[in-house]
Amino acid sequence: EVQLVESGGGFVQPGGSLRLSxxxxxxxxxxxxxxxxxxxxxxxxxxxxxxxxxxSTHYADSVKGRFTISRDNSKETVxxxxxxxxxxxxxxxxxxxxxxxxxxxxxxxxGQGTLVTVSS
Amino acid sequence: DIxxxxxxxxxxxxxxxxxxxxxxxxxxxxxxxAWYQQKPGKAPKLLIYKASxxxxxxxxxxxxxxxxxxxxxxxxxxxxxxxxxxxxxxxxFDSRTFGQGxxxxxx
Numbered sequence: 001e002v003q004l005v006e007s008g009g010g011f012v013q014p015g016g017s018l019r020l021s022x023x024x025x026x027x028x029x030x031x032x033x034x035x036x037x038x039x040x041x042x043x044x045x046x047x048x049x050x051x052x053x054x055x056s057t058h059y060a061d062s063v064k065g066r067f068t069i070s071r072d073n074s075k076e077t078v079x080x081x082x083x084x085x086x087x088x089x090x091x092x093x094x095x096x097x098x099x100x101x102x103x104x105x106x107x108x109x110x111g112q113g114t115l116v117t118v119s120s
Numbered sequence: 121d122i123x124x125x126x127x128x129x130x131x132x133x134x135x136x137x138x139x140x141x142x143x144x145x146x147x148x149x150x151x152x153x154a155w156y157q158q159k160p161g162k163a164p165k166l167l168i169y170k171a172s173x174x175x176x177x178x179x180x181x182x183x184x185x186x187x188x189x190x191x192x193x194x195x196x197x198x199x200x201x202x203x204x205x206x207x208x209x210x211x212x213f214d215s216r217t218f219g220q221g222x223x224x225x226x227x
Contacts, residue, residue: 105156
């Protein structure tokens with residue numbers, strides 16, 4: 001059974017940093033695109049970033065230059081390093097897995113989310 | 121970046137109604153379109169992918185159609201469990217985009 005478990009969320013001041021983790025199990029982690037999607041309180045879904053099995057990365061314009069996605073295939077974990085955080089980054093952050101191996105897949109499996117609050 | 125526009129934003133319907141939600145892309149995405157259902161406090165759930173392919177375990181009352189820039193999600197007979205918010209997502213490019221969501225409410 002596919003499992004995705006996010007951690008690392010919390011309260012941080014504007015300008016601060018945070019690292020989110022997503023521990024995966026139940027599938028061959030290294031061959032799947034992994035993504036981060038966020039949802040601000042009461043708002044819609046926003047794709048944040050994605051990383052291929054080989055390490056190619058992509059970002060939404062809203063986080064480019066501030067966030068970095070990475071993965072450790074040996075630990076079956078994907079990370080989201082978030083720097084220069086702003087109030088508008090406050091959201092539940094979800095980790096998601098592509099439906100099939102390779103690129104160009106919808107997000108078929110999701111974690112339960114971890115909450116990030118940016119406030120002074 | 122590709123923009124995805126859903127309509128309507130809110131939809132009031134009764135159990136048994138046929139419901140249609142529309143999603144428009146700002147440029148062609150072929151059929152690289154997914155639909156998700158989300159309930160309050162829960163992660164999204166994949167319903168439809170490649171515009172019209174039903175995800176395993178999803179009831180057959182859900183269907184999707186369209187290609188290029190115009191897509192629809194149809195629920196043939198709305199059930200109590202279907203009251204939720206629905207999102208479209210394009211995944212044709214490495215940078216993905218969601219629509220703003222359609223909340224299906226009880227009439």
